[in-house]
Every structure is written in C-alpha cells, then in structure tokens.
Amino acid sequence: MLEAIFGSIIVERILLYLLVYKTGYIRGIAKLYGIPLSTLVNQLDRLENGGIIVSRPAGKIRIYSLNPRYPFIRELEALLQRAKDALQEDEQEKYYRMRTRPRRKGKV
Amino acid sequence: MTKIDWEKVTLRKFAELISGELKNNNINAVLVGGACVSIYSHNKYQSQDLDYISPDSTEKISEALKKIGFTKKGNFRHFTNEKCPFYIEFPPGPIAIGNEFPKKYNELASITLLTPTDCVKDRLAAFYHWNDEQSLEQAMLVARTQKVNLAAIKKWSENENNREKYNRFIYLLKKKK
Numbered sequence: 426m427l428e429a430i431f432g433s434i435i436v437e438r439i440l441l442y443l444l445v446y447k448t449g450y451i452r453g454i455a456k457l458y459g460i461p462l463s464t465l466v467n468q469l470d471r472l473e474n475g476g477i478i479v480s481r482p483a484g485k486i487r488i489y490s491l492n493p494r495y496p497f498i499r500e501l502e503a504l505l506q507r508a509k510d511a512l513q514e515d516e517q518e519k520y521y522r523m524r525t526r527p528r529r530k531g532k533v
Numbered sequence: 534m535t536k537i538d539w540e541k542v543t544l545r546k547f548a549e550l551i552s553g554e555l556k557n558n559n560i561n562a563v564l565v566g567g568a569c570v571s572i573y574s575h576n577k578y579q580s581q582d583l584d585y586i587s588p589d590s591t592e593k594i595s596e597a598l599k600k601i602g603f604t605k606k607g608n609f610r611h612f613t614n615e616k617c618p619f620y621i622e623f624p625p626g627p628i629a630i631g632n633e634f635p636k637k638y639n640e641l642a643s644i645t646l647l648t649p650t651d652c653v654k655d656r657l658a659a660f661y662h663w664n665d666e667q668s669l670e671q672a673m674l675v676a677r678t679q680k681v682n683l684a685a686i687k688k689w690s691e692n693e694n695n696r697e698k699y700n701r702f703i704y705l706l707k708k709k710k
Contacts, residue, residue, distance in 0.1 A: 494659070
C-alpha cells in the first residue's frame with residue numbers, strides 16, 4: 426500500500442508493526458511476516474540511520490520503536506494509521522491483532 | 534591547518550577545529566546534542582562526540598574530514614581518528630526540537646550551534662520522550678550556566694504536551710540553585 430513511497434514492502438511492514446505494537450525485536454518481526462532475518466536487519470539499519478526508528482539493548486536482544494523525536498513523526502504516524510485502517514480484514518487479523526495485554530507467568 | 538595533538542585536544546577546541554574545517558570546505562553544519570551541553574556548561578558535562586546536522590552529502594563531508602585524518606566507520610555517518618578520543622557524527626536532519634524547527638543559531642568562534650535555550654529544549658525532549666534523567670541533568674546544567682528563555686521553554690513544553698515534566702524541571706532547577 427505504501428510500498429511505492431517507502432520503496433519496500435518490508436519497510437512498510439516494519440513501520441506498521443511498530444505503529445501497532447509500539448516496540449519489536451528482530452526475530453519477532455521476522456517471524457510474523459516471514460521475512461529473512463538479514464533482509465529485515467538491512468531495512469532496520471536503514472530506518473535507524475535515517476532517524477525514523479530507534480533501538481536499545483534489552484538483555485541479549487535489541488528492541489526497536491518509532492523515534493518519537495523524528496521531526497515528522499506525527500505525520501508519519503497519521504499516514505501509517507490511515508494505511509492500516511485501509512488494510513483488508515484478513516490482513517488486519519493475521520498481522521495486527523496479536524495479544525498485547527499482559528499474561529501472568531505460568532498461565533496458559 | 535597546523536598540526537594538532539588530537540590526544541590532548543579539549544572538546545571545545547575540537548569543535549572549533551572541526552567546525553572551522555567544515556566551513557573551509559563549504560559544508561554547512563550545525564552542532565547539536567551533548568557537545569552543546571559541554572560547551573555551555575564549561576565541561577561540567579563531558580560529551581564524547583560532536584553531532585552535526587548538515588544538508589551536505591556524505592561524500593563531501595568524508596572528503597573534508599579525510600584531510601585531517603578522520604575516516605567514516607560502517608554505514609553510519611560516523612567519523613573517527615584513532616589518535617583522537619572524540620568522534621564526529623552526522624545524524625539525519627532536519628534540525629528539529631520536538632515539533633519546532635529552529636531557525637536561529639549561536640556562533641562561538643568557528644562553531645555554529647544551538648542557542649542555549651534550544652539546547653535546553655533539545656535535552657528536555659529526550660527527558661520528555663524517554664524519561665532520560667541524564668538529559669534532565671544536562672538541561673539543568675545549561676539552564677544554570679547560561680541565560681535561557683524559560684518562558685519560551687515553558688510554551689514549547691506545553692506544545693509538546695509535557696507541562697508536568699516541565700514543572701519537574703523548574704522545581705529541580707530552583708531547588709538545586
């Protein structure tokens with residue numbers, strides 16, 4: 426949907442993921458979309474170099490999020506939200522309705 | 534350029550040298566980030582790098598810095614010299630402090646940098662967004678050592694929807710004076 430603007434469907438998906446879930450780590454994002462890790466890492470690096478996303482270490486993984494200090498963050502989020510709202514129902518269900526509320530340790 | 538002892542150079546002197554070299558090569562660059570805090574606080578906070586925002590190309594910047602022994606590392610616009618403890622970075626532009634785009638800068642010798650008021654806003658932005666207490670401390674250092682426009686900082690904080698954190702900044706600023 427925004428592929429033509431962002432130049433890559435993977436970039437579109439990374440940004441939609443971070444819009445919806447707020448944070449993400451490499452394996453989690455790659456698994457959801459079925460993207461090869463190296464391809465994903467290249468695009469994450471590109472977005473981080475551009476100041477659009479930021480990352481921080483958390484234990485052995487790196488957590489990514491949209492950069493709240495990116496000068497056009499409000500406009501970018503508005504665009505992404507609009508694109509997400511326009512997705513087909515099956516795509517919304519498949520990618521953007523993962524459980525985000527807490528689950529107590531040990532509970533199935 | 535005269536020979537520089539990169540190992541002994543102070544951050545302020547380093548910023549003057551690099552800013553001067555960039556200007557000599559017709560590169561527009563504004564110093565932002567922690568180095569502004571170091572300069573304004575007379576080194577009460579010591580930054581390890583110079584962050585410049587520049588519209589010029591990586592190639593042009595690389596060529597200029599190569600002349601004084603700084604080379605690019607990896608994919609980032611990040612330059613080092615093995616003899617120098619400081620490094621230079623060129624984060625992506627534009628210069629933005631929250632939703633504001635500063636148009637006026639300060640000039641100190643060859644350095645073009647954020648004004649003290651914008652430097653405080655820049656540090657507060659990190660505190661507001663990431664709850665980074667180090668950035669809050671840095672904002673206070675600058676606000677204590679330089680003349681800053683607190684009314685403008687308050688108005689900006691309100692536009693950033695962070696009036697409560699601004700109140701904490703003011704409370705600590707007055708308390709620790």
